[in-house]
């Protein structure tokens with residue numbers, strides 16, 4: 001097989017039977033699309049996270065189960081309730097109910113991952129049936145046989161070499177004869193327990209599989225918007241799709257909150273130099289965005305992104321003055337708890353840094369545990385500020401031209417800026433603002449720097 005294309009469809013794209021038929025058309029229109037990666041149907045993962053929490057009473061479990069059954073049954077109904085798949089989905093729903101009841105008694109992160117994985121299992125079973133019922137040769141594949149991860153339940157890290165070997169031996173041979181349908185988001189550890197890659201992780205799964213299968217020519221991310229926009233079109237209606245963008249810019253956008261791509265998606269694509277396409281499964285004719293190593297245009301200001309739910313930690317200690325190793329100690333504590341620090345600034349006796357409230361873990365819990373705080377407090381005074389948002393301006397060569405700061409900050413002169421990070425990369429300028437001022441900051445930056453005749457700089 002020479003050219004293989006991996007197509008990933010997100011939750012809204014597989015929300016119901018009609019949406020699945022749109023996806024089927026996209027898949028079958030391109031004979032190179034041999035591997036399909038799916039999210040759970042829209043709303044399903046949220047319901048499963050609640051069912052896995054262990055904190056619901058019986059009535060609340062039943063209420064969530066009813067909603068879940070309604071989503072799955074409506075697809076089955078439109079398929080004409082074929083016997084075998086109907087029995088399979090019913091069995092899976094029954095298992096979810098049992099596990100949710102078990103979570104009330106005994107709850108842990110491994111069980112949460114096991115429960116939330118059912119969303120992708122069910123959507124892929126149903127979509128395989130959709131393709132087969134339309135006369136195509138489709139095969140359901142349990143991605144856990146190849147998607148090896150560590151055991152960090154809720155946000156597991158993939159083990160690239162193991163995935164590459166598994167995909168070559170067990171997945172690639174199937175692509176000669178079938179359209180293979182498999183799950184995003186989920187994986188398994190060395191002893192076969194189900195893990196998840198973190199919320200929104202199906203994009204990452206598609207990129208990892210694209211990297212792992214020999215001859216992958218493109219990774220397509222089909223979602224509910226026709227491409228990567230200059231900002232979230234839900235926030236700013238004037239936002240427009242970007243026809244092409246570099247890997248570096250797309251990675252910065254995803255990292256700083258453009259939900260259209262999971263932040264890790266670009267890394268596997270970069271490693272193998274595989275172009276990534278983002279388009280709308282509902283309106284494929286509108287085209288989309290190509291993410292590539294190089295693009296013709298390299299504007300100073302490309303896009304603006306928003307990441308909500310940020311925590312600002314200010315760590316203060318007189319021992320910092322002229323001391324070596326203070327930051328090393330602090331960061332070793334964050335590393336021990338698997339927490340990624342985003343922005344950082346320092347002064348003579350204090351360090352301010354930001355972290356993401358959930359770190360995008362699948363279980364939705366705060367990453368700031370009491371033990372972590374106790375360890376930090378043994379070194380320094382700790383102040384915690386919540387209710388903050390990170391605003392990131394993404395572009396090219398921003399720190400290499402005069403006037404970037406003036407152009408950016410004069411656009412938002414009535415916004416209170418809590419922290420600024422600039423200069424580590426030529427691709428971004430980030431700052432922290434109170435949550436309630438974030439939409440205004442995004443709209444003003446977009447208006448001044450990305451619409452019509454944007455403010456130009458030299």
Ligand code: ADP
Nearest residue numbers: 010011012223224228229231232234258259260
């Ligand atoms: P899926 O379920 O297909 O993975 P997501 O909801 O995760 O879809 O991502 C798509 C959403 O990302 C869009 O509906 C849009 O609101 C949001 N989004 C945020 N930033 C951007 C952006 N810069 N361009 C396009 N969409 C964005």
Ligand code: ASP
Nearest residue numbers: 039045185199200201202
């Ligand atoms: N279903 C998972 C979630 O909702 C993964 C994904 O959609 O990418 O987070």
Ligand code: MG
Nearest residue numbers: 010200259260
């Ligand atoms: Mg997504």
